[in-house]
Amino acid sequence: MTPCKLLLIGFLSALSMAQAPASKEVESVYPDARTFYVDLHSHPELSGHEVQTAAKLAGRLRSAGYEVTEHVGGTGMVAVLKNGTGPTIMLRTELDALPVEEKTGLEYASKVRTKDDAGRDVPVMHACGHDLHMASLLGTAEIMARSKNAWHGTLMLVGQPAEETISGAKSMVADGFLTRFPKPDIGVALHVGNDLPAGKIGIAPGTYDANADSLRITIYGKGGHGSAPHTSIDPIVIAARTILALQTIPSREVKPGEMAVVTVGYIRAGTKNNIIPDEAELGLTVRTYKPDVRKQVLAAIARITKAEAAAGGALREPAIEHYESTDSVFNNPALAERLKGTLESALGKDNVEIQPPHTASEDYSVFVEQGIPSLYFSLGGADPAKFTEAKAAGTTLASNHSSLFAPDVDPALHTGIMAEVAVLRNLLGASADQLHQLTAESRSR
Secondary structure, three states: OOHHHHHHHHHHHHHHHOOOOOHHHHHHHHHHHHHHHHHHHHOOOEOOOOHHHHHHHHHHHHHOOOEEEEEEOOOEEEEEEEEOOOOEEEEEEEOOEEOOOOOOOOOOOOOOEEEOOOOOEEEOEOOOOHHHHHHHHHHHHHHHHHOHHHOOEEEEEEEEOOOOOOOHHHHHHHOOHHHHOOOOOEEEEEEEEEEEEOOOEEEOOEEOOOEEEEEEEEEEOEOEEOOOHHHOEOHHHHHHHHHHHHOHHHHHHOOOOOOEEEEEEEEEEOOOOOEEOOEEEEEEEEEEOOHHHHHHHHHHHHHHHHHHHHHOOOOOOOEEEEEEEEOOOEEOHHHHHHHHHHHHHHHOHHHEEEOOOOOOOOOOHHHHHOOOOEEEEEEEEEOHHHHHHHHHHOOOOOOOOOOOOOOOHHHHHHHHHHHHHHHHHHHOOOOHHHHHHHHHOOOOO
């Protein structure tokens, strides 16, 4: 590292000491942020249908003094607050929820049901914590608007739709996100989870999470009577053999130590116990870190699926539809190192941990790929006592996407607001040139 780089990091780290939000600032916005969280949790909306969610967030940000543009990339929104000369810093949150029936038992638990894009009646729940992300952003936005003497530049708040279908970021970019608004010099986002106790923050320099690929496989058989399987070609049997064979890809084809996950999340086939159907459909999610491993795994899935169908006597080759994908999120290492110091100053050194990459995925990577150096960090959501008990017992708490997932709102929401304000003030206390210099040497993977 060059002496100039060391000097710059030292300057910005010292700056962070003076820009951590006071607890009274967080307490002043916390009641409103928590009320907002409860409302969002009780009224979730599916990906691409976040109409009321986006409107609520847009209305709150307008009231706080932001210039808000709605319907960006569908139901997305962008809120901008200009405060003199300086860098443009983006803070992004997601808007959408999941088709999950909530079983948390919370008094404000979601009871929402709706039709999904396929016309099926489904329950809806904020099972991934996006409601807490939005509430954190709102509290942060209010503090930043009230303390313009503590920063300079342009603050851009982004409410992104359809993260759960890894399509919303692409939609916003396609709708002119980078041309209709100032291009951010730096991007910031967080994600809550039960892998850390509430009150703590996790940072993963470099790769933060995994590449994700969604596949839909249709196996074609020949239907018939269940009592006469010899007159048919059973796609369910072929599907069963295929599911088991696919698990040999990470266990027997990918080099030990490399991350690869092949999960079959559903199988749909048949209508009655004594009818052999014509088709069976499998839904897969595939996760990897490295591009070469990703290519290897996808090729192996196609090879095995076609071979099992041929071995079962299928009259047609299976259809393999690659319908969703996103790359891994990459945290700029120099930015991660600097903001680690910022977060330690704000939250305490013991409350900031270095983490390995996650196996989950998300489409914030689209913004990174548009040339926006970023830090995407983890927010602890687990009840500290339950986290300690589970760790001692060798068990795990309910994960994101579980019907039982419920972050410990206090202190998780306090911590989210505290962390975001500290990071934004630090970044908006530097010049754009300083930030470009800091991130330039490690922008590419």
